[in-house]
Amino acid sequence: MSPFVESVVAAVRGVVGQGPVALHEPAFQGNEWAYVKECLDTGWVSSVGKFVDRFEHDLASYTGAGYAVAVVNGTAALQVALTVSGVRAGDEVLVPAMSFVATANAVWHAGAQPHFVDSDENTLGMSMPALEAHLDEVVEMREGKAFNRHTGRRLAAVVPMHTFGHPVDLSSLAAIADRYGLAVVEDAAESLGSYFDGRHTGTFGRCGVLSFNGNKIITTGGGGAILTDDAELARRAKHLTTTAKAPHRWSFSHDEIAFNYRLPNLNAALGCAQLEQVGAFLAGKRRLAERYETAFADLSGVTFVKERAGTQANYWLQTLLLDVDHAVYRDDLLAALNDAGFMSRPVWDLLSGLPPYRESPAAALSVAQSLAERIVNIPSSPGLADG
Ligand SMILES: Cc1ncc(COP(=O)(O)O)c(C=O)c1O
Structure with missing residues (x-):
């Protein structure tokens, strides 16, 4: 050696x-047993229940986001966040080349193509000077929208990812995104409890997403959340992740093709106990x-x-x-x-x-x-x- x-x-x-x-090991030293037992004792183990509502409320208040929508994992959260932020089939979405595969997979599941950007040696996330130089070279603006002059596809959004919990330069990113009309959707899967300029990561873009996989800061076994300040985007994210069911006491009517991406109450119970710690x-x-x-x-x-x-x-x-x-x-x-x-x-x-x-x-x-x-x-x- x-x-x-x-x-x-x-x-x-x-x-x-x-x-x-x-x-990285999870630690269960708080109210996990009590809250999970309550789900088992009451029978509320599945797609609705008081812990889902409470977890969403607690996440919003912890991060300072206007709204949080709890979902089945971070990948699903990112897919739906991209869709509600305006990404459409055939678009391109700028993502860091150095990220977990879910960042690109979510773009693909939203019907778009990932477009890879270089990293910054200091933040380990997307390099803002490299992003700007690249956009200057490849973008053609048409009626306020950015198009890739080589592929002809619209560049709809940019996904900063806060690598290992280190925030990227979100203020430079906001200026670049503004200039090119790009929606910012933050992949904050790794950055619960990380702040840029005193503000929680995941709350800067149109939407941000968190992951509660077993190896994350807090875990629900598997789980994720979409954060947004926009009431309409939150409503749409909730609708799309809960099979687009029209609210009614007994009838089952669905107004579009959507997803069953609900976080079960059992997992949310774990999440509430973890967030307390x-x-x-x-x-x-x-x-x-x-x-x-x-x-x-x-x-x-x-x-x-x-x-x-x-x-x-x-x-x-x-x-x-x-x-x-x-x-x-x-x-x-x-x-x-x-x-x-x-x-x-x-x-x-x-x-x-x-x-x-x-x-x-x-x-x-x-x-x-x-x-x-x-x-x-x-x-x-x-x-x-x-x-
Ligand atoms: C950067 C990044 N994005 C997305 C995800 C996806 O989260 P999940 O595993 O909850 O689907 C993860 C972690 O797992 C991640 O590290």
């Missing part, structure tokens, strides 16, 4: 103790980040990724970034960390290189390509901070 790899493994061990240690989860993650930051401060060849000025990160996945000349060590490092029982992983393969998206339009992606070779996520569970 090279001295560099050895020193990184030792630094992780110094923070988290002996392995095995998971990448979100402050403690975030505080644990911040303490863990501080300990990693100290452990890696004097190590050359690698940087612990810290939150940027003007932002508050939730530190969902704790992240190491290897220097360019240390990228060669990445696979040895992943092997050594995992062998030592410290579950660690690289960032996702770039979406633009995946078989289903190889033909999709893309900007130059040199920064994303470099980042994809240098990122390593290390154990991130909030409880590790005090272990």
